[in-house]
Amino acid sequence: MTDQHPLPGQPDTSRRSFLKTGLGGTLLLSTISVSAGLSGCATAPAGRIGAIDSRMDASYQFQFLSRDDIALFEALLPAILAGSLPDAQNQRRQTVASTIERIDQGIVKFGPPNQRELRKLFDLLNFPPTRMALARTWSDWPSVTATDADAFLQRWRNSRIGLLNNGYVALTKISNAAFYGYADHWHLTGYPGPPAWMTESLPQFTSA
Amino acid sequence: MSMNDPIARGLAAGWNITDASKLTEDRTVEADVVVVGTGAGGGTTAEILARQGLSVILLEEGRLYYQKDFQMDELTSYANLYQEGMSRATADGAIAILQGRCVGGSTTVNWTSSFRTPAETLNYWSQNLGLSELTPDAMAPWFEGREQRHNMSPWQTPPNLNNDLLRQGCEKLGYSWQVIPRNVKGCWNSGYCGVGCPTNAKQGALLTTIPGALDHNAQLFHGLRADRLVRNQDRIDHLLASAMGADGITPSGITVTLKAKHFVVAASAIGTPGLLLRSQLPDPFQRVGKRSFIHPVNATVARMPAKTDPFYGAPQSIYSDEFNFKEGTDGPVGYKLEVPPLHPAMAAGVVAGHGQQQRDNLGQLPWMQSVIALLRDGFHPDSPGGTVSLRDDGSPMLDYPITDYLWQGLKKAYLTMAEIQFAAGAEAVQAVHLDSGWYTRWSEAKTAISNLPMKPHRVRLFTAHQMGGCSMGHDPATSVVNGFGEHHHISNLNVHDASVFPTSIGANPQLSVYALAARNSTRLAQKLAPSG
Ligand SMILES: Cc1cc2nc3c(=O)[nH]c(=O)nc-3n(C[C@H](O)[C@H](O)[C@H](O)COP(=O)(O)OP(=O)(O)OC[C@H]3O[C@@H](n4cnc5c(N)ncnc54)[C@H](O)[C@@H]3O)c2cc1C
Ligand code: SF4
Numbered sequence: 008m009t010d011q012h013p014l015p016g017q018p019d020t021s022r023r024s025f026l027k028t029g030l031g032g033t034l035l036l037s038t039i040s041v042s043a044g045l046s047g048c049a050t051a052p053a054g055r056i057g058a059i060d061s062r063m064d065a066s067y068q069f070q071f072l073s074r075d076d077i078a079l080f081e082a083l084l085p086a087i088l089a090g091s092l093p094d095a096q097n098q099r100r101q102t103v104a105s106t107i108e109r110i111d112q113g114i115v116k117f118g119p120p121n122q123r124e125l126r127k128l129f130d131l132l133n134f135p136p137t138r139m140a141l142a143r144t145w146s147d148w149p150s151v152t153a154t155d156a157d158a159f160l161q162r163w164r165n166s167r168i169g170l171l172n173n174g175y176v177a178l179t180k181i182s183n184a185a186f187y188g189y190a191d192h193w194h195l196t197g198y199p200g201p202p203a204w205m206t207e208s209l210p211q212f213t214s215a
Numbered sequence: 216m217s218m219n220d221p222i223a224r225g226l227a228a229g230w231n232i233t234d235a236s237k238l239t240e241d242r243t244v245e246a247d248v249v250v251v252g253t254g255a256g257g258g259t260t261a262e263i264l265a266r267q268g269l270s271v272i273l274l275e276e277g278r279l280y281y282q283k284d285f286q287m288d289e290l291t292s293y294a295n296l297y298q299e300g301m302s303r304a305t306a307d308g309a310i311a312i313l314q315g316r317c318v319g320g321s322t323t324v325n326w327t328s329s330f331r332t333p334a335e336t337l338n339y340w341s342q343n344l345g346l347s348e349l350t351p352d353a354m355a356p357w358f359e360g361r362e363q364r365h366n367m368s369p370w371q372t373p374p375n376l377n378n379d380l381l382r383q384g385c386e387k388l389g390y391s392w393q394v395i396p397r398n399v400k401g402c403w404n405s406g407y408c409g410v411g412c413p414t415n416a417k418q419g420a421l422l423t424t425i426p427g428a429l430d431h432n433a434q435l436f437h438g439l440r441a442d443r444l445v446r447n448q449d450r451i452d453h454l455l456a457s458a459m460g461a462d463g464i465t466p467s468g469i470t471v472t473l474k475a476k477h478f479v480v481a482a483s484a485i486g487t488p489g490l491l492l493r494s495q496l497p498d499p500f501q502r503v504g505k506r507s508f509i510h511p512v513n514a515t516v517a518r519m520p521a522k523t524d525p526f527y528g529a530p531q532s533i534y535s536d537e538f539n540f541k542e543g544t545d546g547p548v549g550y551k552l553e554v555p556p557l558h559p560a561m562a563a564g565v566v567a568g569h570g571q572q573q574r575d576n577l578g579q580l581p582w583m584q585s586v587i588a589l590l591r592d593g594f595h596p597d598s599p600g601g602t603v604s605l606r607d608d609g610s611p612m613l614d615y616p617i618t619d620y621l622w623q624g625l626k627k628a629y630l631t632m633a634e635i636q637f638a639a640g641a642e643a644v645q646a647v648h649l650d651s652g653w654y655t656r657w658s659e660a661k662t663a664i665s666n667l668p669m670k671p672h673r674v675r676l677f678t679a680h681q682m683g684g685c686s687m688g689h690d691p692a693t694s695v696v697n698g699f700g701e702h703h704h705i706s707n708l709n710v711h712d713a714s715v716f717p718t719s720i721g722a723n724p725q726l727s728v729y730a731l732a733a734r735n736s737t738r739l740a741q742k743l744a745p746s747g
Contacts (some may be wrong), residue, residue, distance in 0.1 A: 090574035109290065116300030118464045120610050160569050164649060171647060172672035178567045187577055188290045195574070196559045197581040198526055201287040201413075203267045205405060207479025209413055211220070211283045 009125045053077055059105060071122060075133040077146075080107045080182070082148040086156035087182045093194050109185040128174060141171070220415060221426055222281035230429040232279065235439035235458035235558045238469045239721070246272040247743060248436070249454055249475040251441040251490065254320020255728035256482030256712030258420030258428065259361075265431035269743055271472060273425075273433055274456060276440040276482075277317035278463050281421065284701075289560040292410035296324050297461065300483075301564075302410045305601065309671035310511065311564070313679040318437050320483065320727060322419030325679070326408050326530040326556065327397040329367035330722035331358045332730070339594060342715050343545075345689045346698050347369055357730040365398040365418045365729065375528025378554045380519065380584045382533045385552075386634030389536040395553075397529065398725070406527045406556050411641035438463060439471060442609070444478060444494040450707045451478045479700075481712040482733070484508075484681035488562035488603040488714060489611025491685065498693045499702040503685060504603035508719035509678035510589040513625050514555070514565060515632040517584045518653070524581055524705050536557035538588075539721060540633060546594050550588040551722060552632065557583055564674040565647060567675055576645075586635060588628030593683065593718030595620060600719075603684045613681075621637040622669040625676075629667070649673045656665055680724050683712040700735040711725035711735055 011085040016058045023124060053069040056077075069077070085092060108168050138144055144151060144159050151159075163175035186192055193200050206212040218224055226232065246269075254274040265271045278491040280296060293301035296317045297607045303312040309310045315321035337354060340346040362368070374382065374394075402416040415422055429435060438459040444451045459468040480487050488504040496503075511725035535552040542549060555561070557580060564574055565585075601615030617625075624745040633644045644660050645653045648667050667674075688694025691703040696715055702708040711732040713724050722728050 027688075042366040063334070086574075089569075090571040112283060112291070113300060116294035116464065118299050118610075119608060120606055120612070121299055121302045157570060164569075169309075169670065169672045171309075174677075175365070176672065177308070177565050179567060180564050180572070183563035183569070183573065184293075184576075185559040187563040188558075190288070191560055196562070197576045197579070198559050200405070202405070202527070205287070205403065205413065210533040211286060211413065 033040065050075070052128070067108045069108075069111050071114045071125075072107065073129070076129045077107055078148045079129060079132055080110060082151045083156050083160070083178060084182060084186075085153040086160055087179055088186055091192070095184065101164070106182070106186050106189075108167070109189060110181055113181060113185055128177060217551060218710060220282040222423060223281075223283070225379055225426055226630040229738050231432065231434040232374055232429070233434070233436045234279070234462045235436050235469070235471065236278075236463070236550035237468060238458050238467075240469070241472070243472040243474065244268040244272060244434070245474040247475060247527075248272075248477045249274070249473045250479045250481060251306070251454070252276075252320060252483060252486065252712060253318045253421055253425060253437075253726050254315060254368075254481065254483060254712065255322050256483070256687065256732040257320065257391045258424035259729050259732040260479050260711045260739075261433050262424040262431070262734060262735040264740050265428045265433040267740040267744060269740065271428060271433040272436065272437045272475070273428065274441060274473070275318050275320075275441045276279050276459070276486075276606050277315070277320075277437065278459075279318040279435075279437045280323070280411060281318075282415055283415065285407075285449060285634070287405075287407045287413050289410055289558050290490070291487060293325070293560065296411055304580070305614050307671060309617070310484065310509065310615055310676040311679055312509070312613065312681065313677065314483070314681055318425060318435070319421030321679075323421050324409055324413055325401055325419065326536070327417055328553070328723040328725075329362070329365065329396045329398045329533045329608050329726050331464045332727040334542070335544045335610045336718065336721045338719060339544045340457070343710070345718070347685065348734075349725055350700055354730060354734075357379060358726060359378075361726060361729040361733055362396075364733075365423055366400045367396045367398045367418075367726065369396045370529055370532045371392045371400075372529065372532075374532035374675075375525070376519075376521065377525040377528070377557070378531065378533040378629050378741060380517075380523070380639040381552065381554050381586055384398035384637075385535050385537065385640035387638035388635060390535055390635070392533055392535045392537075393666060397532070402529065402623065404529050406530055408530050409556060409561070430492050434700075436471065438465070441480075441482065441490055442493065444480075444490065444496065444708070446494070446496060446599055446705065449705055450705075451705060452496070454478060477707045477709070477711045477739070479711050479739070480708070483712045484714040485603055485611050485613055485716075486709055487712055488684035489605065489609075492603070492611070493609050496702070496708075502693065502695050505602050505684065506593065506600045506686055506717065507615070507684040507714075508593045508600045508682040508716070509613075510680040510682075510719050511592060511615075511617065511621060511625065512587050512589050512677040512679070514587045514647040514677070515629060515636060516644045516645050516647060517568060517586075517636035517639075518579055519582050522581050523584045525557040525583055525585065526559075528578070530554075538628075539563060539591060545588045547627075548595065548621060549591045549721070550624060550628045550631075551591070552635070553587050553589065555587050556583050559586060563676065565677070567649060569583055574690070576622075584636065584639075584641070586632040587677075588632060589680065590621060590624050590628065591719055591721040594623065600683055605699055617671060617676075625674060626667070626669055629664050630661060633657065633664060647675045649675070667704050680713075681721070682716040682719050682724060685710050686717040687715040688717060702733070709739060
């Protein structure tokens with residue numbers, strides 16, 4: 008647990024507010040000792056998840072996201088990416104799974120300070136008391152429907168509390184960038200990708 | 216790898232480059248001058264000093280990426296070439312901070328717009344801040360020199376439609392507009408400047424001053440982070456640095472000690488104040504980190520009847536200064552109008568949203584046009600900028616409160632941008648704001664935008680221009696370095712980057728950084744010149 012030491016003379020807002028911000032639109036939470044109460048949560052990176060107990064590609068090694076975080080994104084992505092995910096169940100699952108892997112890859116490069124902020128955000132969303140209090144989502148994420156997930160996202164987007172708005176932007180931005188920024192999904196935005204006349208003549212594409 | 220690539224060639228020819236992630240034991244190295252940071256300021260400094268025969272060591276926290284790595288892919292580029300994997304933001308998360316972290320610094324990912332420091336800004340500094348030696352006339356030769364070094368000239372090719380629509384809107388409304396000078400040589404007009412130029416056309420530090428320094432025997436360490444300058448009396452004795460591991464972000468545990476006669480810090484705004492704060496150098500008036508500026512940026516997006524393909528073509532080629540200095544240098548905040556390139560991840564990051572609505576917004580990317588306003592912060596008492604401080608782990612963080620003065624400017628800028636887009640024929644316009652819908656008529660947009668709540672997070676804000684935090688000035692009570700970048704209290708320490716600007720620039724800053732670094736390095740070279 009990182010302890011925060013407010014400077015003398017400054018109001019100790021970090022103790023009271025649940026959320027403090029960080030990330031380019033990513034959010035974070037603060038010092039309520041979320042992690043201390045999280046014994047029930049799996050906050051360790053999920054590492055390699057066997058194909059048997061999940062839909063994940065067993066060859067991918069998670070470096071940041073925990074099993075609970077993965078469940079959180081499995082619940083949120085169908086709402087965040089509504090209209091863009093494939094209809095067929097199998098393909099849909101695979102797309103969600105590979106998007107979560109790319110979210111993990113992106114967060115690894117965020118570096119330690121913003122990772123700490125995200126850890127707080129995800130812990131808060133995964134810890135049942137704070138999930139219910141702040142996300143107002145009553146069931147655990149694996150049983151949340153896309154409609155409920157959408158309602159949660161709308162609440163955070165429309166909240167008058169800036170910190171929740173920030174949480175909304177953080178969750179949607181990392182998801183949208185990992186999804187729409189990925190070559191297989193460029194076509195959904197109408198972006199044709201790097202022009203062939205470039206890739207056909209540039210050495211980094213033409214030579215081994 | 217192609218031997219037409221100057222970096223691949225230099226590596227093959229034996230440039231003195233060390234990838235710090237490969238070091239297996241601690242080392243001590245020594246040179247006449249150690250330069251921290253390899254961006255606009257650091258590259259310029261290293262080349263000028265090395266050409267004078269001084270031995271120079273450059274260190275860069277990010278890694279060396281070059282043509283072979285520039286594959287026109289947003290996700291890998293944002294992860295590897297940008298600070299905090301593109302997740303950097305102000306302390307409350309309300310403003311996204313785009314900043315480079317690789318050899319060449321932000322110049323490796325910048326959009327190539329090349330403006331001289333506006334005369335109004337230089338006059339303000341010389342008349343109000345006592346920097347009388349920095350007049351437009353005195354600086355002109357330094358701008359000229361750097362314009363040549365980086366091949367800067369107004370863009371001759373017709374602008375892409377994204378930019379041309381800014382021109383058309385301004386024409387219709389009688390607002391001034393100009394063609395942007397760019398630092399390119401043989402540009403393919405591709406649009407990928409922000410992810411590392413794949414063709415080597417961009418004449419940033421990576422292909423100009425860094426090779427110039429290496430050709431003159433400079434040594435470059437990359438993947439090496441400057442942690443702390445260690446002082447002995449009024450001099451820096453040495454610099455302690457940490458090697459990053461193969462992932463580029465986790466320290467490997469190996470440290471490098473760098474000794475030199477002189478140290479130049481060019482880790483840019485946020486980075487430089489961070490290093491000075493970690494080093495606990497004398498700062499009797501607590502100026503380090505204060506007055507940090509960002510040109511706060513807001514945006515509108517428009518749906519156009521014709522395809523704009525805003526992902527292709529030189530990203531910035533048209534600008535308008537109609538509103539930049541109109542109300543005086545230190546009146547209500549002025550703003551420069553430009554256009555951003557839009558690729559899918561950038562667009563998805565700029566326009567916040569989710570679900571079918573987001574899908575519909577992003578699905579019209581080929582018809583999208585966007586205008587951005589860059590606010591000129593730091594000239595008015597109600598625009599004192601932000602403050603850089605250290606997190607518990609020693610990393611720097613920018614706290615940037617947005618004052619009412621700035622909110623008023625942002626509101627006005629939204630209106631100006633929407634009006635221009637409608638004048639250019641937009642079918643619909645949306646302010647990049649959580650509460651904005653799509654407006655189909657200017658009158659509707661005008662009323663709706665006037666009523667948008669101007670609050671952090673709801674107004675989506677960005678910056679790609681970090682400045683200040685180690686202000687230059689004559690008076691140590693209000694500044695950290697003098698007009699030559701020399702530290703007020705440490706005799707062998709200079710700062711040569713965007714952190715020395717005492718206000719924002721009021722234009723994209725790269726040429727301001729290049730020119731001032733060239734001037735101050737030329738003086739430093741004379742001071743340190745090998746005797747005889
Ligand atoms: C996406 C984008 C687009 C832009 N477009 C334009 C444009 O069109 N025109 C324009 O004029 N400007 C543009 N800019 C801004 C411009 O590039 C910068 O203002 C300029 O490069 C700043 O120069 P600098 O020397 O201060 O810092 P930088 O060029 O950023 O270099 C600083 C370097 O220091 C390194 N560093 C930081 N801390 C440490 C440490 N502790 N140890 C070692 N190294 C460290 C960083 O990794 C970085 O490489 C853009 C910037 C971005 C991010
Ligand atoms: S437009 Fe393309 S070719 Fe030209 S400088 Fe930018 S990235 Fe390089």
